[in-house]
Amino acid sequence: MTIKNKRYSLMLEKFKTIHFNGKLYVFCLIRKKYCILTKEEVVRQQIISYLIKNRGYNVNEIYVEFKYYIHNMTNKIDIIVFKKKRPFIIVECKSNDVNISYKYFDQIMKYYLIIKSKYLVLTNGIKNIIFGFQNNANDIEFFKKIPKNS
Numbered sequence: 001m002t003i004k005n006k007r008y009s010l011m012l013e014k015f016k017t018i019h020f021n022g023k024l025y026v027f028c029l030i031r032k033k034y035c036i037l038t039k040e041e042v043v044r045q046q047i048i049s050y051l052i053k054n055r056g057y058n059v060n061e062i063y064v065e066f067k068y069y070i071h072n073m074t075n076k077i078d079i080i081v082f083k084k085k086r087p088f089i090i091v092e093c094k095s096n097d098v099n100i101s102y103k104y105f106d107q108i109m110k111y112y113l114i115i116k117s118k119y120l121v122l123t124n125g126i127k128n129i130i131f132g133f134q135n136n137a138n139d140i141e142f143f144k145k146i147p148k149n150s
Contacts, residue, residue: 015045030064039095043125044078047091056149057081061088070114077111087117089146094124105129121146 016027018034025034026045029052035041044064051057066080079091092108094100100122108120112133119132130143 028064029059030062039097040093043093043096043123046125047079047093047121047123051079051081051089051146055146058149061149068114075111077115080115080117083149087115089119089121090115090117091121091123094122096125098124100124100127100129119143119147 015037017037018025018027020034024037026037026041027033028035028045028048030048048062048064051062052059061082063080063082064078066077068075068077077090078093079089080087081089081091090108090111092104092111094104098104104122108122111117112120117132119130122129128146130146131140132143133139134141
């Protein structure tokens, strides 16, 4: 299946899909299984593909639906990229019909306060907000692209 939408700002890819029990599934390279193809999953798979093919990250550095626990509650981060076994990029994916707002900025900041990655990405596949805290935790810096793996 080819997903075509000129509004997507990240590279569009052909995904390996199957139909099963009336639902469409997409193969996730990271989870190594088929997942129900929702609008958010399309964005998640696009970001995964972009991280690997365009930014040079290895599949072994990327985790999807990464679980962490705080106050006896399970939380999941859509995508997290590790570099040298440390959190490097947190990605929060929304479907392409969701308007990126402060509500979601607050969500990714909660992840940051616990995980402390260098970069954060908030995306709906059309709009991408890429930022990080560089030298001073109070100084936010915005970027045009997700940093390459060096």
